[in-house]
Amino acid sequence: MKAACCALLLSLLMVSLLRTVYQRFFSMAAEAYTPGSLSAAFVTCPNEKVGKEIARAMVEKHLAACVNIMPQITSIYEWKGKIEEDREVLLMIKTRSSQIPALTDFVRSVHPYEVAEVIALPIQQGNAPYLQWVGETVPE
Structure with missing residues (x-):
């Protein structure tokens, strides 16, 4: 028994x-993901304070679901005929690909650099629940 x-x-x-x-x-x-419908965008900032301000505003405005701030990067580049070397922070932004133009306009409006870096790469695949969350968090 x-x-x-x-x-x-x-x-x-x-x-x-x-x-x-x-x-x-x-x-x-x-919940099939459409490759390229989301993007990872990258923006460099002069310091963590500026990076946090821009990141928080992007999330508050629903231009980004999440922004990672990578501290202490070194950027070497040519600017106005001189080789420059600066300490910066890097923002890695997860958003909808359709929001990249609005995100770029926002960054250009608040960024202290004369020419702000905004580059985006389409996300081809990833963790389905995470990608779904990004899509739900950032409206079309």
């Missing part, structure tokens, strides 16, 4: 587990 109860309980747990696995797999398959 005890063995039969244990077997029944184990069977019920297995059915529940299999149902959960099936639902998760099916929902991930149903």
Whole structure:
């Protein structure tokens, strides 16, 4: 009797587990990501204070779902005929590809540089739940 109860309980747990696995797999398959519909954009800033201000404003305005701030990068570039070397921070921004023009306009309007870097690369693939979250967070 005890063995039969244990077997029944184990069977019920297995059915529940299999149902959960099936639902998760099916929902991930149903949430197909369109490659390139989201982008990772990059913006350099002169320091962390400016980077945080720009990042927070982008998230508040729903131009970005998330902005990572990478501190202490060194940039070497030519500017007005001279080779320059500066310490900067790098913003890595996750957004919809359709929002890149608005994001670029916003950065240009608040950035202290004469020519602000804004470059974007389309996201081809990634963690489906994360990509779904980015898409839900940043409107079309």
